[in-house]
Amino acid sequence: MRFSLRPQDSVFYEYFTKAAENLVRGTELLIELSVPNADVQSVSERLVEVEHDSDAITHELYNRINSTFITPFDREDIYRLGSQLDDVMDHLEAVGSLLYLYGLTSLPSLPREMHDLVAILDQQARLTAESLPRLKAMKDLKEYWVECNRLENEGDRAYRMLLVRLFSGEYDALTVMKMKEVADELEAACDAFEHVSNTVETIAVKES
Template structure:
C-alpha cells in the first residue's frame, strides 16, 4: 500500500537520504587516512561521532515506524535497509579505531592498496547518497545505481586482493601484517555492506514491481 504523495511519507524517505549523507560525511573523515600526516586519533574519534549521529537517525526512524499507521514501504524493509547502512558505519568506525589502537601510525604510510580501498568506499558513499533520494520513485534510474554499485564492489575486491598479496610478500613484519590484515578485512566488509544496501533496495524494487 503506497500513498507516496502524502507529506508524511517524505519523513520516511528523508531518513534514508539523511543517513546516506551522514555516511558520506563519515567516509570523508576516513579518507583523511590518505593525507600526508593523518591525525589517527582525531579520525577515530570523529567516526565515533558519525556513528552516534547514525544511531540517532535510526532511533527516530524506528519511533516513526512504530507510531505510524501507514508507511510508504514495508516496515521490515525499512528496518533492514537501516540495518545495512548501519553495517557500513560500524565497519568504518572499527577500521579507524584499530588503526589508532594498533599504533599503525608508526608506519611511514599505509599501503597504497588500503588507500585504494578507501577510495572505493568514497565512490560508493557518493553513489549511495545520490541514489537515495530516488528511493521514492524506484524508477529506472535505480538500475544505473545497481550496475555502478556492482562495478565498485568489484574494484574494492581487486584492491583487497592486491593488498593481501602485498601484505604476504615479506615487506612487513608478521605482527604488522596481522594488524593491517585486520583493518583491510573491515574495509572490505564496509565495501560489501554498501553492496548489501543496494541488494535490499533491489529486493524492495523486485517486490513492488
C-alpha cells in the same frame, strides 16, 4: 506518541538520505588518513561522532516505523534498509579505531592498496547518497545497484591486491596481522554497501 494514519513517505526518505549523507562524511574522514602524517587519533574520534549520529538516525527511524500504521513500502524492508546503512558506518568507524588502537600510526605510511580500497568506499558512499533520494519516485534505481555491484567487485580485487602487498615480506608478521584486521573492516564496509543496494533492488522489484 502520536500515531499517523496515512503514509508519511517524505519522513522515511529523509532518514535514508540523512543516513547515506552521513556515510559520505565517514568515507571523507577515511580519505584524510591517506595524507602523510595524518592525525589518526583525531580522525578516529570524529568517526566515533559520525557513528553516533548514524545510531541516532537509525533509532529515530525505528521509532517512526513503530508509530506509523501505513508505511510507504514493507515495514520489514524499511527496517532492513535502515539497519544496513548503520552497518556500513560500524565498519567505517572500526577502521579508524583499529588503526589508532593498534598503533599503526607509527608506520611512515599505509600501503597504497589500502587507499585504493578507501577510494572505492568513497565512491560507493557518494553513489548511495545520490541514489537513495530516488527511492521516493522509485525511478532510475537500476543504474544505482548495477554500479554499486560493479564497485563491490572492484573492491574485492583491491582487497586481494592489498593482501598480496601485506604478505609480500615488506612488513613484520605482527604488523601484517594488524593491517589485515583493518583491511577486513574495509572489505566488510564494501560488502555492506552492496547489501544496501540489494535491499533497494528488492524493494524496487516488489513495487514495479
